[in-house]
Amino acid sequence: MSDEEIKSFKDLITEVQEKGICGKCGGCVSFCSAEELNALAIAEDGSPRFIDEERCLKCGICYLICPQIKALNNELKEQLGWKAPIGSYRKLTSARTTDREVRNACTDGGVVTSLLIYALNKNLIQGAIVSKKIGPFLRQPMLVTQPGELIDAAGSHFDKTLHLEEIGGKYSTYSPVIREIESIGTDFLKSVALVGTPCQIYSLRKMQLLNVIPADIITLTIGLFCMENFSFDENARIKLEKKLKIELKNVKKLNIKDDVIVTLEKGEIVHLPFEAVDEIARPACFACPDFANDFADISVGGLGSPDGYTTTVVRSSIGEKIYNGARQKKYIEELSYRNKEDLSIHKTEIMAKIVSFSRRKKERAKRRKKGTVNA
Ligand SMILES: Cc1cc2nc3c(=O)[nH]c(=O)nc-3n(C[C@H](O)[C@H](O)[C@H](O)COP(=O)(O)OP(=O)(O)OC[C@H]3O[C@@H](n4cnc5c(N)ncnc54)[C@H](O)[C@@H]3O)c2cc1C
Numbered sequence: 001m002s003d004e005e006i007k008s009f010k011d012l013i014t015e016v017q018e019k020g021i022c023g024k025c026g027g028c029v030s031f032c033s034a035e036e037l038n039a040l041a042i043a044e045d046g047s048p049r050f051i052d053e054e055r056c057l058k059c060g061i062c063y064l065i066c067p068q069i070k071a072l073n074n075e076l077k078e079q080l081g082w083k084a085p086i087g088s089y090r091k092l093t094s095a096r097t098t099d100r101e102v103r104n105a106c107t108d109g110g111v112v113t114s115l116l117i118y119a120l121n122k123n124l125i126q127g128a129i130v131s132k133k134i135g136p137f138l139r140q141p142m143l144v145t146q147p148g149e150l151i152d153a154a155g156s157h158f159d160k161t162l163h164l165e166e167i168g169g170k171y172s173t174y175s176p177v178i179r180e181i182e183s184i185g186t187d188f189l190k191s192v193a194l195v196g197t198p199c200q201i202y203s204l205r206k207m208q209l210l211n212v213i214p215a216d217i218i219t220l221t222i223g224l225f226c227m228e229n230f231s232f233d234e235n236a237r238i239k240l241e242k243k244l245k246i247e248l249k250n251v252k253k254l255n256i257k258d259d260v261i262v263t264l265e266k267g268e269i270v271h272l273p274f275e276a277v278d279e280i281a282r283p284a285c286f287a288c289p290d291f292a293n294d295f296a297d298i299s300v301g302g303l304g305s306p307d308g309y310t311t312t313v314v315r316s317s318i319g320e321k322i323y324n325g326a327r328q329k330k331y332i333e334e335l336s337y338r339n340k341e342d343l344s345i346h347k348t349e350i351m352a353k354i355v356s357f358s359r360r361k362k363e364r365a366k367r368r369k370k371g372t373v374n375a
Pocket residue numbers: 105106107108109110111112113114130131132139153154155156173174175177195196197224225226227228229230255256257258300301302303310311
């Protein structure tokens with residue numbers, strides 16, 4: 001086989017970037033085998049680019065770990081025992097934290113933060129890659145090792161000490177956690193958790209399949225359900241505010257369940273259908289088929305659960321160990337039901353909603369591929 005036949009960054013340019021579906025996750029640059037040779041860099045707008053094409057080693061890693069490349073799909077599905085329609089799972093439930101501080105900070109039921117606190121306290125992990133708010137509509141990934149830092153990173157409330165103007169007219173709910181994996185290599189940690197969207201867990205699983213260091217140190221993945229993520233600039237903000245009659249500076253909390261839920265400063269709650277905010281969704285999201293984070297150890301979302309609870313899908317043996325341990329030690333509790341029939345109806349409803357959202361997202365990705373959905 002000649003060098004020319006091996007897919008490389010050059011192919012990501014034609015198959016991903018030129019098609020307008022690059023998610024600017026930075027994985028291809030962070031895990032480039034020619035990193036020391038400075039073959040690739042991240043441009044100011046977050047896009048990856050060649051510094052010098054001649055320095056590319058054509059190893060194929062960047063190509064295969066890109067979330068928009070499906071080449072390892074079958075291998076991954078086989079390895080993780082994927083089953084239709086939402087991937088394999090051992091438990092499907094609504095749960096919430098028992099900790100008041102977590103409850104006050106969290107997005108839905110605080111399950112993510114409480115599972116991570118339990119795992120840290122029991123030394124099952126030594127750190128976690130989470131995403132901390134650094135401004136309104138802006139998050140940054142970081143490796144944390146203390147329960148207090150996990151509470152700081154929880155939730156989807158906006159930090160009012162920072163003003164919209166201070167972030168330079170750039171707004172993004174997307175947090176490039178894949179790049180942060182690099183940081184664990186230097187910290188001598190043996191076991192780290194990662195919280196991420198489906199595209200991020202998908203990239204990580206491909207890195208683990210290919211034995212890309214230090215992806216093996218990620219021993220627990222908590223995957224968020226994800227319909228779409230938002231990225232926009234000042235012009236889009238002004239247009240959106242006019243259309244929705246909402247000023248972003250008055251937004252206290254943003255949550256996504258069946259639709260986009262905006263809580264305003266004065267406590268008013270506004271529900272927006274996804275279509276109303278499609279214009280600020282990242283173009284990459286329209287090509288993304290995974291809603292339920294099919295390859296995570298534990299997947300979570302608000303969809304299907306009452307307010308204050310997290311819909312929790314426990315998938316793997318490590319996920320089960322952490323979930324059961326946290327429940328036994330009363331870090332989390334499950335929604336209680338009057339009887340078995342109510343329990344069964346509730347679980348059926350959750351399942352039906354997850355499947356329906358998963359289908360909707362897969363259909364959208366198919367239409368994007370055929371060119372019938374705008375990027
Ligand atoms: C961009 C995005 C889209 C989502 N879309 C849906 C959806 O369509 N339907 C649905 O039911 N649920 C969706 N969710 C999941 C939901 O909003 C909650 O995160 C989930 O229910 C967990 O709630 P919790 O209270 O248990 O988590 P918490 O205890 O509040 O912890 C949340 C964790 O998520 C991390 N986090 C926050 N933002 C990001 C980010 N941008 N990237 C990576 N990690 C992050 C935090 O650092 C924290 O560790 C989405 C979440 C995000 C971030």
